[in-house]
């Protein structure tokens with residue numbers, strides 16, 4: 001198959017060939033004249049001279065080769081007088097053996113529909129036995145997609161490889177391969193559009209006319225010049241539907257982009273497996289495809305769930321079975337008075353058992369919840385975001401949230417709260433109302449011409465919300481022993497929050513530092529052994545966060561969620577410290593400053609909970625290992641939660 005007509009194209013280019021044997025450079029000008037020059041010294045440069053041992057491709061070498069050759073001397077064509085060294089001419093001067101043009105073509109007969117791609121390079125050869133004479137030839141490399149109409153089978157032939165058949169599971173790879181950009185100049189993109197229209201005829205049945213229309217209109221709205229991105233997507237969906245017709249039901253209910261994202265994100269099986277399971281309805285196909293995906297998300301979400309992980313190290317103080325007596329003894333040495341903490345512990349344990357499980361997996365076993373979510377989501381990334389809510393809530397709660405709030409709002413809010421201390425449902429509803437109001441205020445502020453009554457909130461602004469006012473207020477209330485139920489829990493707007501906060505500051509300021517800090521400090525000071533260098537003298541340095549204001553500043557400086565734990569510090573169940581990595585051999589890109597959090601209860605003592613760098617960035621494997629060593633020496637329990645899990 002002749003894909004490209006080179007006759008017209010080659011007239012736009014000139015070609016350069018270095019004849020080593022005769023020590024000449026040979027220029028084939030597009031005017032038809034051949035000009036020879038004696039090689040200058042730097043013409044003998046090889047790829048190694050130019051790049052050293054770096055692995056560079058042929059094209060890069062050719063570009064540099066050409067630039068070096070033409071950098072010093074003008075080279076004039078004997079026929080038309082063109083200067084090959086001029087910038088304009090250099091662009092159209094092709095070094096032997098580099099691809100300079102490419103393009104598409106189609107071929108259709110009664111049995112097959114082909115989409116061809118070919119790329120072309122000059123191949124100049126000295127004539128045998130005729131010194132100083134040359135043949136200018138062109139080598140073409142081809143690849144193609146073949147659709148066998150009657151059998152509904154699809155095949156791909158890559159450069160230099162035999163044709164192979166592919167199925168649904170190979171569609172993404174194949175479409176990427178046929179449209180990979182190889183050469184700057186691409187001719188006849190028009191033929192891809194013709195191809196799409198012809199392929200569409202085989203995709204069309206009564207059921208999925210909408211799908212084809214939706215996709216073709218995407219091209220039309222681009223005035224026939226849709227980018228390769230859109231084209232790839234369309235060919236991908238057409239081939240996918242050809243291989244498994246029922247996929248069109250997903251495209252029909254959720255749109256083609258949804259189907260495209262879904263299939264890119266999930267491992268698609270071959271069409272035979274889907275047929276054997278007789279998956280036909282959109283929801284049954286969707287549920288099947290996302291199973292693997294849910295497993296991955298589930299693992300990710302549960303990486304933070306301590307209940308699911310074994311202890312890697314258990315403090316000697318937590319190991320004893322007869323803990324009442326033993327613990328009193330051992331903690332007395334540390335002067336830890338845990339009587340006031342006991343009550344809280346009991347409450348916490350009950351909570352843990354019932355509420356703190358992560359429920360992501362429920363969704364794959366529950367057709368109802370899945371159906372509900374499927375109906376609500378607009379695109380696949382929404383789905384990914386919603387799954388994160390299973391870190392805090394169960395399926396009924398999530399269905400409730402989906403009924404009550406716009407999907408765009410929920411999808412944007414989860415990233416703000418994901419690393420915060422667990423957020424109860426009532427608290428979440430208060431928070432989301434404040435955040436929504438914040439986004440509303442920002443929308444108006446940034447586009448003052450809007451008519452306030454018909455404002456559509458720009459949820460982009462949610463990303464800019466931070467919890468400083470919120471967390472600071474919670475902490476001051478705790479210190480001042482204010483009951484949040486009286487005012488704070490009734491706050492609905494961002495302005496109310498800021499006002500409340502500023503008022504609280506006035507009260508807070510009249511309280512003496514001693515009163516402010518005492519509760520916090522007296523608890524935290526029990527853990528000074530974490531700072532001590534007597535038993536541990538390694539590269540990790542710990543500085544306990546000893547006052548409420550230190551904690552709020554830590555959250556501001558580090559842009560993470562540490563301050564959401566303030567309440568737990570004040571109620572004596574959480575310890576927070578700064579961690580510095582003072583290693584001499586610290587790689588340049590590793591962070592050197594972190595915030596570290598420990599849970600505390602009188603039954604188990606201290607347990608490592610999390611470590612977060614700036615903006616919740618994780619620690620390096622190197623630091624995780626040092627940290628485990630540190631924790632062992634300090635006799636602090638830890639499990640293999642996300643923040644300690646090394647990649648190796």
Ligand SMILES: [Zn+2]
Nearest residue numbers: 029031077080
């Ligand atoms: Zn010329």
